[in-house]
Amino acid sequence: MTPLPDDLRLDRRRKAIIAAARELFVEQGYERATLADIVTRAGGSLATVYKLFGNKDQLLEAVVFESAASGEALIREAAAAGLAPVPTLHRIAKGLHEHFLDPDVIALVRIVIARSISDPQFARQFFERTANPTREALEDVFARWQANGVAMDGTPGFLAEMFMGLFVSDLQTQAISHGVGISPLPDRLQERTNFFIAAAGINRLAESPA
Amino acid sequence: MTPLPDDLRLDRRRKAIIAAARELFVEQGYERATLADIVTRAGGSLATVYKLFGNKDQLLEAVVFESAASGEALIREAAAAGLAPVPTLHRIAKGLHEHFLDPDVIALVRIVIARSISDPQFARQFFERTANPTREALEDVFARWQANGVAMDGTPGFLAEMFMGLFVSDLQTQAISHGVGISPLPDRLQERTNFFIAAAGINRLAESPA
DNA sequence: ACAATGGTGTAATGATCATTACACCTTCGC
DNA sequence: GCGAAGGTGTAATGATCATTACACCATTGT
CATH class of the missing domain: 1.10.10.60 (Homeodomain-like)
Known part of the structure; x- marks a missing residue:
């Protein structure tokens, strides 16, 4: 039948x-x-x-x-390109920005947050499918770098959390509060990445890890 | 009458x-x-x-x-206490965390974001009354420190934005996604503050500015 | 005490949907 | 071509409110 x-x-x-x-x-x-x-x-x-x-x-x-998608693939691809840590971070930052600040994604986040008032589980599930895999992919990248001798201050988990805070949470909050499309800040993004690099104590001249 | x-x-x-x-x-x-x-x-x-x-x-x-309140008063008070930059930052971080992660505040943010779908102006006004004054107070503090010889990498505006990202946007996003009350991370907060201090290149031994 | 100003309780009024029911039409295997 | 399975259009059905109307009670200044 x-x-x-x-x-x-x-x-x-x-x-x-x-x-x-x-x-x-x-x-x-x-x-x-x-x-x-x-x-x-x-x-x-x-x-x-x-x-x-x-x-x-x-x-x-x-x-x-x-509709929920994570930034996982994007991060793994950037890391697999074999570039040194600093340019890799810039590339990931750009990718996350493009993905998580897409108007459709922002709109979805708005809906999920609105629904989270009456259904907390709903928001949790959504973020578990979007933010968590993204953070875990970052964690893997940082852990591999450290294992290959790149000096970084902090555990991969903590650094991944900070990176997500600076490039996802904060930018999404700004998009929601100031309106979508007001944030295609190209050099601002580099400035943020450099901020992260300084905080993590990454050697700006570190070469591509094996 | x-x-x-x-x-x-x-x-x-x-x-x-x-x-x-x-x-x-x-x-x-x-x-x-x-x-x-x-x-x-x-x-x-x-x-x-x-x-x-x-x-x-x-x-x-x-x-x-x-119901909308900013963290302005809290920041000005912490800065006026005459402590050195590092302990002042720890104090501000704790204060912002207590204020912006209060369940009532989180609930308000949820409502505002929900409403922002049909009324974008509403969200903008809300954040202008809460996040903006907070960021400006931070900016003032950082500018005063720099004027008094405390070395910091970055403009006061940029650093204030990063601070807000790490201590307001990201923590609020986590509270909304993982449920309110799951984040009373006391030492996690210090870890974040130290991350900021490292990124801003603040001398950990800098003394109280005049 | 006496109005009057203004709050209270309750019950319309009207719209707006989610959800269900039903009769008609299309398509596909045979 | 035929018949069934499943989609389509349309029109109930029922609930749920925002909003308005109205007759009654409480308080206050005189």
């Missing part, structure tokens, strides 16, 4: 609904966005939404968790 | 309503909290709420802006 073509059709419906739902949640917030509007934008029928997702709450969960 | 006693009565009503409204907004968020519940908790009548505040939106504004 339910041969493959049906699944494909359903899957197409599912993607269209999630895309429309994300747009409307982002524009108006969860409470104000209506299922009727979502269906209008996605095409199809309200009944299909209920068949696929059960109810509005579960639709939000699907939207958020299918 | 409207002699003093009337004003006092009104003022008492006003305070009671704002307190009840803050509690319910904090517990359930703006959209889910109902005016009926707020009136039940505050005592008095729904009509009074409309007389005093006009509508639900303006009640929220009153709640948020009467």
Whole structure:
């Protein structure tokens, strides 16, 4: 029963609904966005939404968790490029900035925080899928550097936390408070990276670790 | 007209309503909290709420802006104590941590961010009354230190921004994502302060500036 | 005591949805 | 072509509020 073509059709419906739902949640917030509007934008029928997702709450969960991405890949790629620590850090900083300050990501964070008032678990799960893997990837990079003789003041865990604070938490907070798109600070980013490098006591001339 | 006693009565009503409204907004968020519940908790009548505040939106504004506080006083007091830079920074870090990680403050930030989805101005105004004065007070302190011969790498503005990032934005983000009350990290705070001191290149033996 | 000013309680009023029900239409295997 | 499985459109259904209206009570200055 339910041969493959049906699944494909359903899957197409599912993607269209999630895309429309994300747009409307982002524009108006969860409470104000209506299922009727979502269906209008996605095409199809309200009944299909209920068949696929059960109810509005579960639709939000699907939207958020299918959209949640971490900076893990980006960090591992930057570290694998074989550059010295200082330019690697600059590259990671730029990548994290581009990823976590993307207007869509900021919008998602807003929605998750709004929902965290009535559902604390929700926010925790979201950050566990986004911030945690990012921090762990950083930790790995720092640990490998230290193992290869690069001097750094502090444990990899602590330094990863500081890096996330400076390049994710703080910049996201600024984006939320001052409006998205007001922060494409190119040299400001380098200034921050240098701040981190100084605090971590990294030798600016350290070469690419084996 | 409207002699003093009337004003006092009104003022008492006003305070009671704002307190009840803050509690319910904090517990359930703006959209889910109902005016009926707020009136039940505050005592008095729904009509009074409309007389005093006009509508639900303006009640929220009153709640948020009467509750918004900055860390300005705390910073100026710490700086005026005449201690050397390093212990002063530790004291400020502790003070900012206590103030901005208070569960009530976190709850307020959540509400403001939730509302910022549909009303970006609202968030901006809130942060202008809380984060900005705090950052400016820090800036003043750093500028005074530099003027008095304390060596610090970076402009007062930049260093104040980094300090806020490490002790406000990041810790608030953690509180929101991992739940309030999971972060009374006493020695972690010192570790962060030392990180800042190292990045700013402050001489750990610098004495109290004139 | 006496109005009057203003708060109180309660009950409309009206909108706005989430959610459900239902009859019609499409598509796909046969 | 046929029939079924599943999608579509549309229209209830029911709840939940914000907001308004109104008749009653309390307090205050005279």
